Amino acid sequence: MSHTITGRTWVIGDSIDTDALYPGFAMRLPVPEAATHVLYDLRPGWAAQVRPGDILVAGRNFGIGSSRQVAALLRYLGISALVAEDFNSLFHRNAINHGLPAVTVPGVSGMVTEGDVITLDLEAGLLRNGDTEAAFSPVPPMMLEILDAGGLLPRLVAAGYLADPSGKDRP
Amino acid sequence: MGMTMVEKILARASGSDAVHAGDTVVAKVDMNILIDLMFTQWPDPLKIADAERTAIILDHAVPAPSVVDANAGVLAREFAARFGIERFFDVGRHGICHQVIAENALALPGQVLTCTDSHTCAGGAYNNAARGLGPAEIISILCTGQTWYSVAPTIRYELTGAPPPGISGKDVFLHLAGTWGDATNHTLEFGGPGLASLPMNDRRTIATQGAEVSADFSVFEFDEHCAAYLAEHGAPDSFTPADPDPDAVYAATRTIDLGALVPYVARPGKVSENAVPIPEIEERAVQQCFIGSCANGQLEDLRIAADILDGRQVARGVRLIVTPASQQVYRDAVRLGYVQTLADAGAVVTNSTCGACFGYHMGVLGAGEVCLTSSTRNFRGRMGSPDAEIYMASTATVAGSAVTGRITDPRKVLA
Ligand code: SF4
Helix, strand or coil, X not given: CCCEEEEEEEECCCCCCHHHHCCHHHHHCCHHHXXXXXXXXXXCCHHHHCCCCCEEEECCCECCCCXXXXXXXXXXXXXXXXXXXXXXXXXXXXXXXXCCCEEECCCHHHHCCCCCEEEEECCCCEEEECCEEEECCCCCHHHHHHHHCCCHHHHHHHCCCECCHHHHHCC | CECCHHHHHHHHHHCCCCXXXXXXXXXXXXXXXXEHHHHHCCCCECCCCCHHHEEEXXXXXCCCCCHHHHHHHHHHHHHHHHHCCCCEEXXXXXXXXXXXXXXXXXXXXXXXXXXXXXXXXXXXXXXXEEEECCHHHHHHHHHHCEEEEECCCEEEEEEECCCCCCCCHHHHHHHHHHHHCCCCCCEEEEECCCHHHXXXXXXXXXXHHHHHHXXXXXXXXXXXXXXXXXXXXXXXXXXXXXXXXXXXXXXXXXEEEHHHCCCEEECCCCCCCCEEEXXXXXXXXXXXXXXXXXXXXXXXXXXXXXXXXXXXXXXXCCEEEECCCEXXXXXXXXXXXXXXXXXXXXXXXXCCCCHHHHCCCCCCECCCCEEEECCCCCCCCCCECCCCEEEEECHHHHHHHHHHCECCCXXXXXX
């Protein structure tokens, strides 16, 4: 994948938890249907408004909660990257392991207004929004490799551990 | 520079001399746990690293409440048989994974345990570097036997004193969460002179709840209580506990005086900076009281609830649902008469499972309802309708409140 990503932003607040992103009742549903319920309560109808390539910008402690496959739903909706003031580490790993870039940019909520088009350079560690820029820790090579492979499961397929090549967004 | 407990465990597991916050290491995993939800989207590995270091525990949705869950059970059984996985806890031997891990001593001191469930940090009660990881990563560990860790800075909690009667691990945790808030990208470490006064069930409640302040790991020092618990539960003696070095480096050191604690209640939404001493919330009317989950569905919780409800009745207009954390807890609670006492008081004692804790089955909340729970998580919508309110407290507080129909200091009910 390209290590530079440009997209229109959606901005959400602090401590957005995994139950808000992937409600319990949606856990019985297949990914395409479950994806329609992302942020069902906080931003009703949001999933239908997302366009492929959009970037989701959050505040502090993004993704506190469980290991529900939120990243699979967000990728299904076409979200191209996540940016937050900081991430819950389980949620962050989940995103990378599903091939969804996720970067920590302290101060980001103050510099992006919903709808802004921003550019992220994962390797250089640079966020650009119009004339403003913010530096962040570049994504380490080990994580870039996982992102390039499209996540952990495609890597396991390539290594002969898994048979199912469509396993990309699963389990 | 010395090492914290988790740094020491990850150093050993990665074959390094020293590991410190900020390092990234690849570590061998000693025990990898698969739960039933894994099998709802199962990529079916062709080969696995080690059946001996793998366990399968059916917990979140058992016995199956839907066809999706039933099909997951079919796949789990088939997989366990194909790879000869002996530690397979099927319906009848089932229970919430963190309880089953404890009962079977699968989280050993100084070792590394992984599972998809976010409350896997529960294993930290046994001096184990246990944490939740995503399903894709758990599959990767199943196949390769290892994974990577970015080592987070550690916050050290020094425990002093002893908890007064009626105060339990949940109150300790809610005090911590209410006072210091989130520990995002940090590890929690517990020790100090007060540790000996905290029984293993309370340590597990606290370790489990570490996930609610967004911590990576939540680990307790090893001591003779932990040793005795593990020996009782059939642990081999082939483990090496990890003590923190005296010159270990901490991001912060904080003291909790257990003796000064009162019952705490978390308001709906989250626990961080949202949990307060009970007088601030007392008298809020409730419709559902829930005792259960990996944190507080332990045998001791059922004993506490039975003690409070003995000779009393659940208030009119209140449902008390008690869900033992495992089939073993259920069997013990039947044998010891707790189930009889609770049922006589008007409680519903369910099969052991995650159930209402994650709003999936057996006690889901409707719009406008208020619930007081001793389970792990009070996020909006967690137990059902997003228009229900979830307060969180200790098992004693939940049981006492079930009697009065209002959030109540349990010491008043017993007085
Ligand atoms: S009881 Fe609740 S918190 Fe514990 S493992 Fe089950 S769903 Fe998760």
